[in-house]
Amino acid sequence: MTKKRGVIMRHYKAYIVICLLVLLTSCSATREVKKIPPPEIVQPAPPEDPYDIMEKNIPNLSKVYLGKDYRLGSNPDKVVESDCSHLVCAIARNSLIGTKYEFKPYYYPSWKIYEYTYEIEKSETRPGDIIFFVDTKKKQNHLGLITQIKNDIIYFIQASSSSGVIERSTQSESWIYYWKKRLDSFRRWKKEVFSEKKCKPYEVTACKETSEFLR
DSSP: OHHHHHHHHHHHHHHHHHHHHHHHHHHHHHOOOOOOOOOOOOOOOOOOOHHHHHHHHHHHHGGGGTTOEEOTTOOTTTSSEEOHHHHHHHHHHHTTTTSSEEETTSOOOHHHHHHTEEEEOGGGOOTTOEEEEEOTTSOEEEEEEEEEEETTEEEEEEEETTTEEEEEETTSHHHHHTGGGGEEEEEEEOGGGEEEOOOOGGGHHHHHHHHHHHO
């Protein structure tokens, strides 16, 4: 009787093992394998350089100067008049307020601006770049600052002796019939005209507020 019971128990255990194997095989066959997606790698944004900052700030900042009268040798930040070189330097200088960069020279006359810029292609231009013009004797005598680019149309601000501070474009009549013929080059500031500065702890808030205002 004991022997018979032992045989029954062995058969019962074997039956249980077979049932478990069938169950496990069935589950593994129907189980859907979930793919774990790779973690998303977030690349840090590249730090802004002075050219990036000028490109963001100049479109709005330049509007402050529109309508000023022309006067040779006038700084538009101090009086209600301006000439072309003072205008270009003032906008470049003020576009960096509230950032870690500053425009080192404060002011350059037009010939010095030409010296501290380098020529670029029209397709490379961005707000903050400069357009130089020549007179009938092919001598550089005027410049403007690019303020924005829309649909390949370049807009630039200049201080004209006849119209004061005004914004024109490469599709305006004055460009087509006058300025285009006098175009010398498109140019960009050299890196040495910029320097890095550090805001003191009590200046950080003021710096941020000024930067937001310019935007």
